[in-house]
Amino acid sequence: MKIVSIAAIAAALLLGVSSSAMAVERGGTMTYARYADSLFLDPVLNDANVDIWVLSNIYDTLLLPTDDGQGVQPGLATEWKTSDDGLTVTLTLRDGIKFSDGSPITGEDVKWSLERAAKPDNGIWQFLVASIASVATEGNTVTITLAHPDPAFISALTVFNTAIMPKALFEATPGATDAEKAQAFGEHPVGSGPFMLASWERGATMKLVKNPYYWDKGEDGQPLPYLDGLNFEVIPDDATRILRLQSGEVDGAEFIPYARVEELKGAENLNMEMFPSTRVQYISLNVRPQIDGKDNPLSNPKVREALNYATNKEAIIQIVTHGVGTQMTSFMSTATPLHTGTDPLYPYDLDKAKALMAEAGFPDGFSTSLLVLAGNQDEVGIGTAVQQMWGAIGVKLELQQVDNATRTQQYRDGTMQMRVAAWTDDIADPNEITSYFAYSPTIDALHSGWKSEEADKLFEASQSEIDPTKRAEEYARIQEIFNTTGPIVPLYETPYPVALSKTAMGFNQIPLGNNIFRAAWLDK
Amino acid sequence: MSLVPYILRRLLQLIPTFAFIVLVVFILVRLLPGDPASAILGDRALDADVNRINAELGLDQPLPVQFIAFVKAIATGNLGNSITLKLPVTDLIAQRMPVTLMLTVMAALIALVLALPLAFLAALQRDKLADNAIRGVFQVGLSMPVFYLGIILLTVFGAGLGWFPVGGYGEGFLDHVHHLILPALTLALSLAAILMRNLRAAIIGVVGAEYVDFARAKGLRPRLIMIRHVLRNALISTVTLFGLSIGTLLGGAVITETVFAIPGAGRLMIDSIYGRDYPVVQGMTLALAVCVSLTFLLTDIVQAYLDPRVAR
């Protein structure tokens, strides 16, 4: 079964054709303003989006996500094939590939990198490649044996933690353990991505320069990247990030607040881009029968339904996202593969909500509380809006602004009533979000205490289901169960708002969040 | 009064103070809900991962054991490694502290330069136009939140007129100064207002006091009276206030640093509190305490010089 996605290649070609109307220019350094600095540049042991979203510029993977983030295209490997029983994946390495220090990438590097990623207890992303049993290489051929069929495995080979690292260099790094070596290596990383790290002033600037050995070619037939350099500047304040872009000191800025999207769309020297994303925003509910020894009204499915119907999502989309967001049609985003559903979940219906509250035995409502992240405008906005909306069905909502660690603790301990939350996929497959949301063994369905035997069984089956149609059916049913009885109040999905100067071209942020600069260029 | 023994005595007295602060912070950060592992790993963390990482960090040990290990490490000049940034805390202090110190020193200078002459002018022109204008402007400055004032300054003098860079810290000393002028001004304005108001009131008070009348009667020239008597006496409480405010300035630069994208100690501190990065919070507390108490000591010396009667 050969899965080289012809559609994806065709799409890439089309994009190439359409943008070649304007000839690309080479050279120059692009400066991109980020809201926070990276923490740890190790593909396997990192823990956060601030790392994940830039890693692919330094480290390359065997396969790459397509520009729409949903498919797979060749990377360090040119071809890939899954055996009919789904237990063996064979890949062909590209000829002449090198790390950014000029040393060749060997089968040994690939074997070591993948096995490191798959080693239990090595980092928090191991689950993505947990199915790897062994890796063997011979010449240009890499053979991966899986412990069980894994329908998401090809996608996993595009994910940051399967990046190929130079084994010899890593092992020569000082440090007694893998973790210590990774810390030292992460300060001076060597990979095979389009750029390599030149200098890094923590909390301020990260400077990358062109990797002269990068394998891919640009439209002009010369090696990518087009840029000589790429600087990341850390500017945590939204207003300052935008000002810096407007003053021309940076070429792009991420996380534009929704409130300013409309304003920047009208700016003459800027392109306000809305990159499709897998981001969903929701309120997570604790549905255990009791919390702290007190009866919990949220354990009643009718109450949850009532809260859902009493939530005017369209109004929240206007208030909080200023029209940027769209209503959710399933708990997973429309950009997640195998998403089903066309109609917004729980259209606003106050009468129905009131009736449901009465049926549930709470005609006069009840008091409860909602955790929001302190100082986060979106979350505080959502809290303030639902506080008002739920007041209409008698629910007295107390907002509690807390810092992230406090909230995480209450979330994990199951002592909170509800919280505002957001999710972004890390892999182009529905299995990650579903595992956390609907499959109770992972984290108790968002630490809610919710459990559906049927959903659990379906998920387990889907994890080794290699028939795409059957897998899609399983996911359709899981979504139906979770969307009608699940422990969340879905709010909206939003794209990634990125503002670029008119001269910054070819940048892409895929739905998983990765910032991709391999084909970025400056129109001088 | 001999200053050297006084300074030595004060420096010695600081050591138990530091020990006390470090102990309190050590306990306080561990009392905060949440732990480093779940702060780093976030919502998706699995119990196994959280427990494994906390154990790796030695946080499953009893508090006294952790504290003894910490004290032993300090004794050898090792403040540990940052949990989130994976760097030695001493490196982080060396990177971040100078930035914040420079910002604070510049802010303090600006505050003094603004406050001292204007306070004199206001006091001498009491209740006249100049006085009212000065007081009015400072009142507005005092009423503007740092993040708001900062954005306005950046909009006007940065993006608008292009006189100053829009945030950041730059490279090289002069470039640093250039980058830090607007943030220092932002930080300085409320301190300037406090000092101005205090000094104005003090001058008005001193000018009316008997000994100035006495000096005048003795036939001292007005300028001499101004410098020798009025300034000296009026400055006493202003210097006290200034010394006390330096601590607030140093520790409170976090919002200014955030708005102006300056990689300073304040931002590192708050990130580390939120990230439950215990070693960094402890190390930075110690570093900040050293800086604050040295400046504080300095203002005490100035005060002793201004008025030897305030002996300690």
Add this chain to the structure above:
Amino acid sequence: MTIVAANPAVRRRARISLPFTLVFGGVIIGLSTIVAFFPSLFAPYDPAAMDYNALLQAPTVAHPFGTDSFGRDVLTRVIHAYTVDMQIALFATLFPFVFGTIVGALVGYAGGWANALFGRVVDAIITFPFLVLVIAIVAVLGPGLVNMYVAVSVVGWVFYARLVATEVQVQKRLDYADSGRAMGYRPLRIIFRHLLPNAITPALVYWMTDMALAILLGSSLGYLGLGAQPPTAEWGVQIADGKNFMNTAWWISVFPGIAIVITGLGFSLVGDGLAELLRTKK
């Protein structure tokens, strides 16, 4: 202010002529206090009511100060915020002022070991990272105004104590204190009836500035999410909320800002006036 009123000389003079600044400041604070007690009498709408069809509206006759991003009437919220902000101004500074002044007077008079001990306490408090303290208090007790008062008070009293102690040290060496001792007055009487009225001016002036600073701190904490909690209307939080709209809906943050300026001005004038009153009595 009890200390001021307790001094017969002040009371006599106060009846004769009050400084203009004191009167003017007093009027501002008086009116603010009335609004703070009865906001509903002045506010045209319900402060929490949202109008989804009137988001971010510029000032009109119906909404003289415009509406915010939730469609709430900004004028109404500015008026209702008087209740909270006058409380912040008072409660965040009253304890530090009273406690700090008393400690400062005693320490300044006693000198010696008391002063040395006090010096260590000041060192410890001044050098302690304020933000760690606030975040710790908020994390343990939960966010909200009362916890903010606690955090501010723990640190704030030191300022007053130091100011008063320094002044008392100066005053006690002047002639009149010696004559008080010679006349056999008890130390407490000398401190509170003779030294303090002369030494309190800087603390008093600072107190009035501190009230404006307290409101401002509420705003900084609001920026960090540690101040007043929604749906409470508070000027600082309103300004923080308006930050994203500085270009497109300036009215969200400018009107609360003006309210802070006016109230702060009122306190400052009262402070200057009181200082003048204390001085003229000499």
